[in-house]
Amino acid sequence: MSLFAPQFPQELVDIIVDELHDDIPTLKACALTAPTFVASARIHIFRKIELTPPTTKLDGRPSSSSTQCQKLLKLLTTRPHIASLIKELCLVLAGKSCDVDFDRRRYPRIGGAAQGSHWVVDATRTLSLILPLLDLKRICLVENVAIYGAHMATRRLRWNDMGRSLRSALEGILSSPRLEAVHLRGMCFDSPHQLLSLFSEATSLKELRLSRLMFSGTHDWPATRPWRPQLRVLLLGDTYAPLPAFWPSLLHPQIDLSCVSSLTIAFMQQLKCNVPHLRVRFGRFIESQYPILNQNLRYLDLSAPFFTTLPSVFESLSQEYPALERITFEYSDSRTKPKLTPAKKSIIDQALAHLPSLKVVEVRRPLSLTEIPSIPFLEWARMVRDALHPLQKRNLLHVVEHRIPDHGLGHSFE
Secondary structure, eight states: OOSSOOOOOHHHHHHHHHTTTTOHHHHHHHHTTOHHHHHHHHHHHTTEEEEOOOOBOTTSSBSOSSOHHHHHHHHHHHOGGGGGGOOEEEEEEESSSOOSSOOGGGSOEEOSOOOSOOHHHHTHHHHHHHGGGOOOSEEEEEEOSEEOSTTHHHHSEEGGGSOHHHHHHHHHHHTOTTOOEEEEESEEESOHHHHHHHTTTOTTOOEEEEESOEESOOOOOOTTOOBOOOOSEEEEOOTTOOOTTTHHHHTSTTBOOTTOOEEEESOOTTOOOOOSEEEETTOOOOOTTSOOOOTTOOEEEEEESOGGGHHHHHHTOOSOOTTOOEEEEEEOOOSSOOOOOHHHHHHHHHHGGGOTTOOEEEEEEEEETTOOOSSOHHHHHHHHHHHTHHHHTTTOEEEEEEEEOOOOSSEEOO
16 A cells, blocks of 8 residues: 555646635645645635734733734745735734625624724834735725714724825725725725725725714715725615715715616615615614615615514515515614514515515524523514515515624734
């Protein structure tokens, strides 16, 4: 018997490694297995890099003299080929890890006055050397803590507080014709104009996520300046984001949103849209007088605090929506029994006459991985089916329990 492992075709090795694309520990183990695994594993190991705030000792000093940024810079200067493998970069402004869809129930709350400068500002020199080396397709600058009180603005990173070299390096990435996705959460800008100008030349930008942003002014977009991105996915705000005032800035004639096919919003008032896929995250109640729906709508996803919001959704569907195929409804109150009065059930029953293409209404109960619900799933599902009998009798209802994983955008660089 040979003492050496059999030689697999490189194509087979690549397929095996590709199946492990989101399992960083296993990918690292594969890279140490044999030379044939190294190149394929590196593609996935370095594709997403996450830089988090440095940990500190009790006396406030950094726990290590070498920060994540310094380690990454050293790697990129000693092994330049790694830079071309990094396609996604996340700078976590506050909190432990990046999560694309912020869930306020999963992060700690902080308040009070700001203490010291922001870690990104302190790392200006290192970051300004790292960023020009990268050819990114996605970039995130996000905070993962819930900030309260009068000091919200002082706790958040202000764009103008960053050094000129760091701002210049970020502007180069945000305006790159190769950039495809941007996610900004928990930052302060002078005005919507300052924000929108950062990626006005990003011709390949297809996905833009903006939430929990603050503006000190209202300078609008110039009438003669073009804005070149052709967005497909647009997210505006979450529970704490004062973004309704920002929405008019996006309705400027020079800003073309006609290509947006998926819109996620937190506020409904006076919002008109013409997208086939509408998501309302952590939204207020949908009321029939708000013209938020359109005849092209095919998929409607909603996240609301209470089960009793659902009849209001159907009440807003009081006219013909021939294209609507699926409604997904997620409510966060897992302690209250889902019940509806006969009058509310009647509203749902009457609305179904205007939805000829409706195939599925999915009701989700979101829970964290460690949460133990007060009502067992089978009992909860039975109560949902009873409350939504008009949907159940037409075989439209699908009831699920959605477990929320604790995963980030990519692995933290160590």
